[in-house]
Amino acid sequence: MGAKLGKSGDDLAAWVEDKVRQDIERNDRQIEREERESQGQLKCKKLEMETQLKKIELESKHNVATATPKQGYGTQKPKIPLLSDLSQVDLYIERFERHAAAFGWHESEWVSCLANLLQDESLSVFLSLSPTESADYQSVKRVLLRRFNCDRNGFRLKFLSVKPQADEDFGTFINRAKQYF
Incomplete structure (x- = not known):
């Protein structure tokens, strides 16, 4: 090139x-x-x-x-009082379950939460359970309800003995009586 x-x-x-x-x-x-x-x-x-x-x-x-979770038991302590009226254990447990569900507690935490709210005879019943029974919420609930006559026979007796209170209207009385069914 x-x-x-x-x-x-x-x-x-x-x-x-x-x-x-x-x-x-x-x-x-x-x-x-x-x-x-x-x-x-x-x-x-x-x-x-x-x-x-x-x-x-x-x-x-x-x-x-x-x-x-929305609220764990560790962050939100129960705002319900201790179990004192043993004639209404069923109502107390219902209230406790609603409270626990509202705060998003896992059912595995319910036993320890409920145990902290028991006192006197209800606490004695809880402490008499075996460690495996006392770790299962449904077992604890069943034993407490049975011990304080919140079974079929106990509810039948409560229903038969329920009377309207002096200042109670009929609708309220019916609703109160229905809870024993």
């Missing part, structure tokens, strides 16, 4: 050397450009990964905050 351009001898050697140098420089610039592009791509990937990591951290913080 140099000969076609009218180059010969030293001129041709200088021209060839110049072309080789230009090719080397062009290749070096191409390599540098590709390296800059790959570094730019790496920076973009790194930024994307950091953004995803931040997003995951925020989601996990949000999930931890929302995954916790």
